[in-house]
Amino acid sequence: MDSLPLHVCHVHKLSILLNRAYSLVHSTALAFLIYYRVSFIFQDLNTRATPGLVPWLLVFASELLLSFIWLLGQAFRWRPVTRTVFPEKLPEDDKLPAIDVFICTTDPDKEPTVEVMNTVLSAMALDYPPEKLNVYLSDDCGSPRTLHGMREAWRFARYWLPFCRRYGIKIRGSEPYFSALSGDGSFGSSEFTTERQKIKERYEMMKDSITKARERGGQGHSRSSTAGDHPSVIEVMQDESDGTLDVLAADKTKMPLLVYVSREKRPSHPHHFKAGALNVLQRVSSVISNSPYILALDCDMYCSDPTSARQAMCFHLDPNIPPSLAFVQFPQRFHNISMSDVYDSQLRTLFSIPWQGLDGLQGPVLSGTGFYIKRVSLYGSTINIADMDLEELKQSFGSSNELIKSVRRIYESNLMDDQDGLQKVTQLLASCSYETDTKWGKEVGFLYDSVVEDYFTGFRLHCNGWTSVYCDTSRPQFLGSGTTNLNDVLIQGTRWSSGLIDVGFSKFCPLIYGPTRISILGSMCYGELAFFPLYCLPLWCFATIPQLCLLNGIPLYPKVSSSFFVIFVFIFVSALSKHLYEVLLTGGSFQTMKNEQRIWMIKSVTCYLYGSLDAIMKKMGLREASFFPTNKAADEEQVKLYQMGKFNFDASNIFLFPMVAIIILNMVAFVGGLLRIMFVGDWDKILVQVFISCYILIMNFPLIEGMIKRKDKGRVQPSVTLLSVIVSIIFSFLGSIIISIVW
Numbered sequence: 125m126d127s128l129p130l131h132v133c134h135v136h137k138l139s140i141l142l143n144r145a146y147s148l149v150h151s152t153a154l155a156f157l158i159y160y161r162v163s164f165i166f167q168d169l170n171t172r173a174t175p176g177l178v179p180w181l182l183v184f185a186s187e188l189l190l191s192f193i194w195l196l197g198q199a200f201r202w203r204p205v206t207r208t209v210f211p212e213k214l215p216e217d218d219k220l221p222a223i224d225v226f227i228c229t230t231d232p233d234k235e236p237t238v239e240v241m242n243t244v245l246s247a248m249a250l251d252y253p254p255e256k257l258n259v260y261l262s263d264d265c266g267s268p269r270t271l272h273g274m275r276e277a278w279r280f281a282r283y284w285l286p287f288c289r290r291y292g293i294k295i296r297g298s299e300p301y302f303s304a305l306s307g308d309g310s311f312g313s314s315e316f317t318t319e320r321q322k323i324k325e326r327y328e329m330m331k332d333s334i335t336k337a338r339e340r341g342g343q344g345h346s347r348s349s350t351a352g353d354h355p356s357v358i359e360v361m362q363d364e365s366d367g368t369l370d371v372l373a374a375d376k377t378k379m380p381l382l383v384y385v386s387r388e389k390r391p392s393h394p395h396h397f398k399a400g401a402l403n404v405l406q407r408v409s410s411v412i413s414n415s416p417y418i419l420a421l422d423c424d425m426y427c428s429d430p431t432s433a434r435q436a437m438c439f440h441l442d443p444n445i446p447p448s449l450a451f452v453q454f455p456q457r458f459h460n461i462s463m464s465d466v467y468d469s470q471l472r473t474l475f476s477i478p479w480q481g482l483d484g485l486q487g488p489v490l491s492g493t494g495f496y497i498k499r500v501s502l503y504g505s506t507i508n509i510a511d512m513d514l515e516e517l518k519q520s521f522g523s524s525n526e527l528i529k530s531v532r533r534i535y536e537s538n539l540m541d542d543q544d545g546l547q548k549v550t551q552l553l554a555s556c557s558y559e560t561d562t563k564w565g566k567e568v569g570f571l572y573d574s575v576v577e578d579y580f581t582g583f584r585l586h587c588n589g590w591t592s593v594y595c596d597t598s599r600p601q602f603l604g605s606g607t608t609n610l611n612d613v614l615i616q617g618t619r620w621s622s623g624l625i626d627v628g629f630s631k632f633c634p635l636i637y638g639p640t641r642i643s644i645l646g647s648m649c650y651g652e653l654a655f656f657p658l659y660c661l662p663l664w665c666f667a668t669i670p671q672l673c674l675l676n677g678i679p680l681y682p683k684v685s686s687s688f689f690v691i692f693v694f695i696f697v698s699a700l701s702k703h704l705y706e707v708l709l710t711g712g713s714f715q716t717m718k719n720e721q722r723i724w725m726i727k728s729v730t731c732y733l734y735g736s737l738d739a740i741m742k743k744m745g746l747r748e749a750s751f752f753p754t755n756k757a758a759d760e761e762q763v764k765l766y767q768m769g770k771f772n773f774d775a776s777n778i779f780l781f782p783m784v785a786i787i788i789l790n791m792v793a794f795v796g797g798l799l800r801i802m803f804v805g806d807w808d809k810i811l812v813q814v815f816i817s818c819y820i821l822i823m824n825f826p827l828i829e830g831m832i833k834r835k836d837k838g839r840v841q842p843s844v845t846l847l848s849v850i851v852s853i854i855f856s857f858l859g860s861i862i863i864s865i866v867w
């Protein structure tokens with residue numbers, strides 16, 4: 125036992141072999157496809173035998189772009205690994221390093237306070253020495269409701285934490301614990317049952333108090349009045365000596381530190397969303413606890429299992445892992461995923477194959493939440509703390525002497541005893557002008573230039589020589605609220621696409637900035653993520669151009685009798701089979717694959733497009749960066765639809781129009797194609813195009829149902845359908861005229 129290391133890494137040899145073989149075969153087929161297209165263009169230029177060179181070029185360009193993104197994606201499959209940890213081998217508790225937990229919240233309406241407090245409580249209840257655990261909550265709204273919730277949570281924690289420890293409770297989120305049907309802990313004993321009942325009552329009291337505060341809150345406490353303009357508030361939670369603590373808590377179990385931080389926000393200062401909030405937490409915590417490791421959590425991501433801290437330490441403290449390890453990333457998992465999961469809300473496509481693949485290269489992408497990061501890795505690469513004098517350090521970190529001291533790691537927190545001193549220092553660090561003319565957000569801390577601050581910060585860390593590891597255990601460590609409503613899914617997708625394209629088309633483009641700093645394969649992975657929003661171009665093209673040409677009798681694909689026809693069939697079948705194989709390998713079903721294909725098509729023609737446009741407009745100075753937080757407050761009707769596996773088309777028109785218009789165009793093209801086959805008879809020339817329409821219609825059948833069959837609130841509104849019909853008719857006519865005249 126003693127000879128075991130803290131962790132082992134398993135290289136998946138069979139997957140490596142299969143993946144590489146598949147990449148080889150599939151890319152050979154793609155090469156044939158390119159040969160076919162290129163030779164046709166030259167032949168066409170010479171003879172001008174057929175009309176339709178422009179649609180041909182468009183389809184070819186789309187095929188090239190698809191192939192390019194596919195090629196980048198192969199890097200994820202090059203060397204997948206998984207890891208096992210042995211926390212029982214960790215040193216004694218007194219030798220473990222301290223951890224600061226950062227939780228961010230921003231909108232008490234979209235992020236219900238009870239849920240946020242559940243996350244806070246679960247972090248406090250992590251299985252780790254409490255004196256080495258410090259929990260900070262950033263409230264970007266500066267809402268009195270959240271502050272009140274924190275005080276209530278602190279009070280409840282006095283009972284909850286000893287209870288969890290005493291009975292070895294495995295589910296550390298209070299809400300899921302009390303709503304779980306099966307008992308957890310040493311159930312059966314009557315002492316336990318009584319305690320459980322008492323704690324449950326206390327929990328209900330806490331919830332009640334929070335709900336009442338919300339109802340009382342009214343105007344002055346709503347988000348809009350405080351969100352963008354408020355002073356900073358920092359409060360270290362403390363015991364009230366009102367003598368209400370009963371027997372259970374009387375054992376005075378040590379509590380982790382709990383700090384509420386609401387940074388100053390003014391309309392005149394950009395606040396840089398979550399990255400800005402995290403940087404304030406980093407500074408404030410530097411002068412309070414200054415722990416060497418940080419766990420970052422979104423407000424809805426509670427620690428479902430208490431063991432993650434020790435698991436992460438199995439990597440950070442492993443002598444076999446070089447000190448360049450910056451962070452240990454856990455997957456994002458969600459507690460509200462239904463069996464059918466029509467929107468791929470579980471993000472299987474990210475947190476399975478790609479992250480395992482990256483783990484075999486330089487390590488997974490920083491994924492926003494659920495990661496344990498080394499504080500020093502956020503100090504910036506060009507900053508050499510040991511060699512720089514005070515002035516130089518101030519240029520990077522800002523004017524606070526206390527902060528500089530803590531950065532130099534000579535800081536021993538004494539401020540805690542001097543409340544006034546602590547307030548003064550932390551107020552300065554949380555003020556909105558503190559970062560002016562410093563390197564915060566450019567080099568130090570979480571980086572600002574993209575709304576996917578996690579991806580961008582992680583990429584720069586990797587480029588600066590840091591590495592990461594992926595820790596995916598069978599019991600989910602962190603559980604959040606997945607987006608389970610079409611509108612939310614697409615808004616989130618738009619933000620992600622915009623942030624990714626921002627990075628893709630900047631001087632930090634992974635394909636240019638990456639290869640000299642990390643491996644080519646690593647850069648390809650980052651590149652795939654940066655450029656996948658560009659799927660919007662080929663998917664828009666495949667959803668319209670072949671159809672338009674079909675209506676005008678212009679073939680774009682080889683005849684059925686041609687040997688190149690086989691190539692196209694092969695590529696299609698091979699891509700789908702590989703997808704199916706990966707879905708099955710990671711615990712999904714045929715249905716999962718269908719859902720993923722469909723939502724990929726839907727996202728491509730909507731949020732990938734809008735996100736890319738948003739990024740381009742930002743670059744041209746036409747738009748400002750924005751971050752609409754996702755909704756975590758469950759709406760019963762919406763949840764019901766999602767649970768039943770039904771789409772909720774009660775979404776913004778800007779998302780619905782393109783989807784519906786495309787479906788109508790494809791219906792028309794399909795019928796037109798069939799009529800052509802029957803009456804003109806050139807079926808072998810246009811079969812592929814008829815098939816494309818047919819495939820789009822079959823895959824998106826729920827959308828057709830929503831337009832025609834459904835009568836509930838989640839259907840597609842007839843007005844949307846009607847307008848889309850008009851749009852697609854105009855598109856077909858104009859398109860056909862253009863084709864007949866110009867092309």
Ligand SMILES: O=c1ccn([C@@H]2O[C@H](COP(=O)(O)OP(=O)(O)O[C@H]3O[C@H](CO)[C@@H](O)[C@H](O)[C@H]3O)[C@@H](O)[C@H]2O)c(=O)[nH]1
Pocket residue numbers: 228229230231235262264396397398401421422423424491492493575576577578616619620623751752753754755
């Ligand atoms: O101005 C802001 C905006 C957001 N947040 C917080 O950021 C977190 C993530 O926001 P959310 O609305 O949940 O966005 P998601 O799209 O679900 O988040 C994913 O994508 C983000 C990047 O766009 C990452 O930061 C997240 O970690 C990742 O889970 C939440 O806790 C918010 O409270 C702030 O603190 N301040």
Ligand SMILES: [Mn+2]
Pocket residue numbers: 422424604605754
């Ligand atoms: Mn979220």
